[in-house]
Amino acid sequence: MREGNLEAPTRHPLDWKSAAFYDEGKAFEELKRVFDICHGCRPCVNLCTAFPTLFDLVDASSTLEVDGVAKQDYWKVVDQCYLCDTCYMTKCPYVPPHPWNVDFLHLMLRAKAIKFRTGEVGLRDKLLSSTDAMGKLATIPVVARMVNAVNKNGFSRTLLDQTLGVHKDRELPEYASSTFRSSFQESKSVPVKDGKNTPGKVAIFSTCYVNYNEPGMGHDLLAVLAHNEIPYVLVEKEACCGMPKLAREGMRS
Ligand code: SF4
Ligand code: SF4
Structure with a gap:
């Protein structure tokens, strides 16, 4: 498999139901393997604070390699990842099907799951x-x-x-004194215009942030949709996506 090719990455499902997934020793082995690859690669340094944290730890270690970083400090890297997936989607040439099989986000997710299971979430x-x-x-x-x-x-x-x-x-x-959902304005009755690549109508999931903190952003979206005569509805039931x-x-x- 060539590096940096133009083929779509393969995302292997997370094996989150297996006991091995939560095995801290195995997870640390995989963290070390992937951290080693990242240390020798480094273009993700400006994506978030997870990578600079890792590289600073390596650069400050006695060996200047991942083997010089204390295992306990791996958590400092995990803590900084907010699972945006940019490293996997846009940067990494070693994502599957590359045999190095680097899926940084999945690895962070696994580490966070272990931390949650061991009750270390305050x-x-x-x-x-x-x-x-x-x-x-x-x-x-x-x-x-x-x-x-x-x-x-x-x-x-x-x-x-x-x-x-x-x-x-x-x-x-x-926090807004009036939520987006409570101040939502119904769509005017306009016919659905089926686009070539879009269904021509919108179902709005407001998200916690827009609903409770920034309802104005939601109202701006409604104004854009109304201006373009695109009918919309607010999803009937909404819960935090997690x-x-x-x-x-x-x-x-
Ligand atoms: S998924 Fe995590 S490690 Fe990757 S760019 Fe996003 S925050 Fe950084
Ligand atoms: S995630 Fe991929 S591209 Fe980013 S530093 Fe690690 S190996 Fe390199």
């Missing part, structure tokens, strides 16, 4: 990643004003830092 991460539950509570009009004020107050931020470990200087998104739970370790920085 209250702060559990709370911050429950975006739907937090949003429902924080967007009650009076509560929203209170939460936003608390998040801007130096004393309460210091308290939050000391109790939950949310850094006092970390910018936190404001991404914050998967990526919660990336919230640390």
Whole structure:
């Protein structure tokens, strides 16, 4: 298999139901194997903070190789990955079907799953990643004003830092007093125009962020759709997609 070819990558399914998937020793072996390949390659250095963390650890080690990095420090790399998949989709020439079989995101996901299973996920991460539950509570009009004020107050931020470990200087998104779903405007009745590559109508999944924090972005989208006479509906039932739970370790920085 040639490196950097133009063939579509093959994504092997995660074997997340097998016991071996959660075997920490085996996972560390695979982390070391892939970290070794990345250390010798390095173009992903500017994609996120996971790669610079890894390369800094290697460069600071006594051997200047991955074998000089303490296993416990591998978690520092895992913590920085927020599972965006850019390394796999756009950069890596060693993704399957290449025999080196580098799927960095899948490996990070496996490590995060092990961490979760061993109970090493704290209250702060559990709370911050429950975006739907937090949003429902924080967007009650009076509560929203209170939460936003608390998040801007130096004393309460210091308290939050000391109790939950949310850094006092970390910018936190404001909560809107009215959610996108509650202020959603129905689509005008316009006929569906079937495009060549699109169905000509839109079902909107607002996402926790737009619904609770930035409803204006959702309304902008509705305005664009209305302007182009594309009919839309808001999906009837919506629940958090779970991404914050998967990526919660990336919230640390
Ligand atoms: S998937 Fe993780 S490691 Fe890869 S670019 Fe995104 S954040 Fe970085
Ligand atoms: S993920 Fe692939 S391209 Fe990125 S540093 Fe590792 S081996 Fe290189």
